[in-house]
Structure formats: C-alpha cells, structure tokens
Amino acid sequence: MITAKNVTKRYVDFTLQVDFEIPKGRITGFIGKNGAGKSTTMKLILGLVSPDEGEMIVMGSSATNLSIKEKENIGVSLAESGFSPYLRIADITKILKKAYPNFAQEKFENACRSMGLPLNKPMKEFSTGMKAKLRVLVAMTHEAKLLILDEPTAGLDVEARNEVLDLIREYMKEDEKRTVLITSHISSDLESLCDDIYLIDNGKIILHEDTDVILGEYGILKVDQETFQKMDKSFLAKTVPTSFGYTCFTKEKRYYKDNYPGMVIENVKLDELILMLTEFKKGENEK
Amino acid sequence: MRALLEKDIRILLLRKSTMVMFLVIGIVFTWSFSAYFSGAYLTMLGSMLAISTISYDEADNCMPFLFTLPCARKQYVLEKYLFVYGFSFIAGLIGLLIILVASIAKGLPVDVTIIIETLASEIPILLITGGIMIPLQLKFGPEKSRMVLLAIVGVIFVIGYMISKSTYVRNLMAEAGRYMDGNAPIRLFAVFLVLLVVLSVLSVSISGKIMDGKEY
Numbered sequence: 158m159i160t161a162k163n164v165t166k167r168y169v170d171f172t173l174q175v176d177f178e179i180p181k182g183r184i185t186g187f188i189g190k191n192g193a194g195k196s197t198t199m200k201l202i203l204g205l206v207s208p209d210e211g212e213m214i215v216m217g218s219s220a221t222n223l224s225i226k227e228k229e230n231i232g233v234s235l236a237e238s239g240f241s242p243y244l245r246i247a248d249i250t251k252i253l254k255k256a257y258p259n260f261a262q263e264k265f266e267n268a269c270r271s272m273g274l275p276l277n278k279p280m281k282e283f284s285t286g287m288k289a290k291l292r293v294l295v296a297m298t299h300e301a302k303l304l305i306l307d308e309p310t311a312g313l314d315v316e317a318r319n320e321v322l323d324l325i326r327e328y329m330k331e332d333e334k335r336t337v338l339i340t341s342h343i344s345s346d347l348e349s350l351c352d353d354i355y356l357i358d359n360g361k362i363i364l365h366e367d368t369d370v371i372l373g374e375y376g377i378l379k380v381d382q383e384t385f386q387k388m389d390k391s392f393l394a395k396t397v398p399t400s401f402g403y404t405c406f407t408k409e410k411r412y413y414k415d416n417y418p419g420m421v422i423e424n425v426k427l428d429e430l431i432l433m434l435t436e437f438k439k440g441e442n443e444k
Numbered sequence: 445m446r447a448l449l450e451k452d453i454r455i456l457l458l459r460k461s462t463m464v465m466f467l468v469i470g471i472v473f474t475w476s477f478s479a480y481f482s483g484a485y486l487t488m489l490g491s492m493l494a495i496s497t498i499s500y501d502e503a504d505n506c507m508p509f510l511f512t513l514p515c516a517r518k519q520y521v522l523e524k525y526l527f528v529y530g531f532s533f534i535a536g537l538i539g540l541l542i543i544l545v546a547s548i549a550k551g552l553p554v555d556v557t558i559i560i561e562t563l564a565s566e567i568p569i570l571l572i573t574g575g576i577m578i579p580l581q582l583k584f585g586p587e588k589s590r591m592v593l594l595a596i597v598g599v600i601f602v603i604g605y606m607i608s609k610s611t612y613v614r615n616l617m618a619e620a621g622r623y624m625d626g627n628a629p630i631r632l633f634a635v636f637l638v639l640l641v642v643l644s645v646l647s648v649s650i651s652g653k654i655m656d657g658k659e660y
Binding site: 228229 | 446454455505509660
C-alpha cells in the first residue's frame with residue numbers, strides 16, 4: 158500500500174531518512190518523541206512535501222503525483238490542519254459531498270450527532286476533543302481504503318481518546334482490507350490498536366516490530382550489580398546503569414525467564430520502549 | 445474543484461452582512477452622487493471579498509488539509525481564478541443593474557454605451573485584484589502581499605510618470621486617442637478584454653508555479 162524507498166528529506170536542522178513498506182489490511186503505528194519525524198513522514202506520504210532523495214509510493218503512484226481517483230481513496234486527519242474553523246459541520250458536509258463520490262452523508266451526520274457534535278455551530282467554538290473527533294469522522298466517512306491519522310488523540314482526555322480509538326476499530330471491522338497509518342506520541346493508545354509499530358527517533362526508524370512481539374517477547378530486566386556480572390548478556394539490546402544496578406532491555410524475555418527464575422522481568426510498554434531506545438544516552442551499553 | 449468552489453461559496457456566505465452593506469452603499473452612492481458609481485465599486489469589493497477566501501485557507505493552517513482532498517494544486521489555482529473572476533463579474537453585473545435602474549429612474553438616457561463602458565471599467569479592476577493579487581497572495585500571504593502590491597503600484601506610477609514625460613509616448617497616446625475616437629467604448633472594451641485574457645493566462649501560470657513549489 159505504501160512504500161518508502163530510501164526517502165530522505167532535509168531541513169536546516171533536521172534530516173529524515175526512512176525506508177519501509179506498509180502492506181494492505183494492517184493498522185500500522187508510528188511512535189516517537191515530538192520532533193522525531195512522524196509528521197514529516199506522514200506529509201511525505203500525502204505529497205505535502207517532496208523527498209530530496211528516494212521515492213515515496215502510495216497505492217502504486219508517486220506520493221507527489223497522486224491522481225484525483227487515488228486521493229478519493231485516502232482519508233486524512235492532520236493534527237493541526239483541517240477545514241476553516243469559521244465553517245460549520247453543515248457546511249463541510251456539503252463540501253465533502255462534492256469532494257468524495259462515496260461520502261456517506263447520513264452516516265456522517267448521525268455519527269456527529271451521536272458524538273455530540275453540533276451541526277450548525279462554527280467549529281471554532283468546538284472543544285479540542287470535539288475538533289479531534291470531527292477530524293477523524295471526516296477522514297473515515299467516504300469509504301477510504303487508506304486512512305492516515307496524524308496524532309488523532311493529541312490533547313484529548315482519556316475518555317475522548319478512547320472514543321477516537323473505538324472509531325478506528327469500528328472502521329477496520331467494516332472492511333479488513335483497509336489500511337490505517339496512525340502516529341501518536343501517546344504510545345499507549347497504539348498498544349491495543351496496531352498490528353505493527355515503527356519507532357522513529359531523530360529522523361530515522363530505529364525499530365519495526367509486530368505489536369504482539371513487542372508486548373509478548375520484549376522485556377525489561379532489573380538486576381543488581383552481582384547478577385549483572387554473572388548473567389548471560391548475549392540477548393541484551395540495551396543496558397542502562399541505575400541506582401540499584403542495571404536496567405536492561407531484551408528482545409528475548411523468555412530466555413531470561415527460563416534461565417534466571419528469580420530475576421525481575423517486566424513486560425515492555427511502548428512508552429518504556431521509546432524511553433529505553435531513545436532517551437538513555439549516558440552510560441548506556443547498546444548492542 | 446467543485447468541492448473547492450463549494451468551500452469558497454460557504455466561506456463567502458459567512459460575510460453576508462458585509463455584502464449587504466456594500467450593496468446598500470453602492471445603491472446610495474449611485475443614486476445620490478454618481479450615476480456610474482456602483483459598477484466599478486461593486487466589482488472591486490466583489491474581487492476583494494473573493495480573494496479573501498485565500499486568507500481563510502491560509503489562516504489556522506488549513507492549506508495542508510485542503511491539499512489532501514481529491515484536488516490537485518493546479519486545480520486549486522484555477523478554482524481561485526474562476527471564483528474571483530466569477531464572483532467579481534456577478535458583483536459587476538449587479539452594479540450595472542443598479543446603474544441602469546438609477547438612470548431610468550432619473551430620466552437619464554440609457555443605451556448600449558453605458559453597458560459597455562461600465563463593463564470596460566470593471567476589467568482593469570479584475571486585472572489588478574485577480575491577475576496581480578492572486579499570485580501575490582499565494583506567494584506572500586495576505587499581509588505581505590498588500591505591501592508588495594503597494595510597492596508594485598508605486599513602481600508602475602513612477603514608470604508611468606517617466607514615460608508620460610517622453611514626447612514619443614505622448615505622440616503615441618494622441619494617435620491611440622484618435623484611433624479610439626468614435627468607437628471608443630467598444631474598442632476600449634476589446635483592448636481591455638484581450639489584456640485581461642493574456643495577463644490572466646500569464647498570472648495563472650505564475651500562480652501554478654508558486655503552488656507547485658510550496659511545501660506544507
């Protein structure tokens with residue numbers, strides 16, 4: 158569905174270099190800290206910026222040269238961009254009807270009503286949560302085959318976040334051939350949603366793994382000095398010294414569970430994964 | 445493109461009260477002071493209102509999202525020209541209607557010359573607001589583009605003043621005047637129309653290049 162072939166985008170103080178392939182029928186998450194390059198990757202996919210090197214292919218065409226028909230099959234929610242906030246949902250309904258031949262007006266209006274979004278109020282009077290829900294609804298009510306959601310849950314409280322995530326789940330349930338690409342710096346949102354995860358840091362993809370593997374096989378070991386000296390370090394991906402000894406990140410949690418029964422082994426949460434792989438720079442031992 | 449036109453119409457409808465106010469001023473001035481006031485006046489304000497939709501697109505960072513809709517950047521540019529020229533033309537026609545009604549009511553002679561003169565007077569306004577302002581606004585945004593337009597008008601004025609001092613140009617103008625004499629309104633209208641078409645094609649091409657080079 159999307160292929161990034163050695164794509165490079167250079168800015169004055171930041172360079173993004175990515176290479177990935179996203180197949181059909183998956184929910185793929187891009188996680189990373191603010192400014193890591195997630196939104197730039199989305200903009201490259203949407204053709205809003207052009208790569209300096211390499212090629213971004215979306216549904217078989219260059220991202221900067223997508224046809225109208227191909228764009229009709231893409232639903233987009235951008236974190237900081239949408240229709241003019243002076244317009245009302247009643248206005249954008251008419252615009253969407255003309256933009257997308259498959260726009261489901263009744264479904265859209267019913268979804269707006271059920272989520273408490275007033276149809277005849279200027280959007281500038283909406284709360285952050287209302288705006289976020291509307292952006293996602295706009296993206297998913299025209300039978301798009303590819304959904305690109307950039308930070309759809311940013312700035313939302315837990316309840317609103319769950320509502321947005323439920324919308325995405327419902328959307329995938331309707332047709333399993335659909336593809337969703339979602340970015341978030343709130344990685345816990347993606348744990349229960351995504352099939353696979355890309356971790357971006359400083360403009361580079363530093364990890365790509367199935368979510369099940371990350372949550373099931375990756376682990377955090379907390380060991381004291383003595384245990385650390387004796388233990389097998391072959392499967393440690395990263396080691397960080399702490400006040401009690403060492404915190405170690407491994408992709409082979411089962412190996413340590415089987416061979417070191419008394420060892421404190423915690424499951425990895427995506428937030429911890431980001432922290433382990435991107436945050437610790439001092440005194441770390443990376444393999 | 446239909447979606448973009450719909451969006452701009454919706455944005456324009458947000459300013460209904462402003463449009464009604466402009467219309468009332470046009471009627472009052474045409475009735476009270478100048479029989480031909482409302483033609484150029486409503487065309488100019490119509491153009492300005494239509495161009496302001498670019499400001500709405502740029503405010504609150506709407507542009508990136510608009511370009512994710514099923515439309516190409518070139519279509520966005522074409523739509524802007526269509527919308528600005530179309531709305532200005534409609535505003536000009538309303539102005540013409542006011543002029544005709546006011547003339548009849550005042551017992552002034554009404555003939556085809558009035559219609560042609562009014563329409564001819566509207567074309568230079570379209571050239572400035574549409575042909576020059578659209579690429580400027582796309583390139584520099586609403587604030588900077590006004591400054592650049594002022595600078596351009598200043599330069600044109602200085603060049604025009606210098607040219608007018610030339611004897612050759614004076615003779616040329618006198619010759620043009622003699623040529624126009626007799627059928628002046630129709631010939632003036634034709635000249636303006638050709639200028640509008642040529643400069644608009646050039647302007648659309650420049651605007652297209654500006655938008656192609658933009659990154660969001």
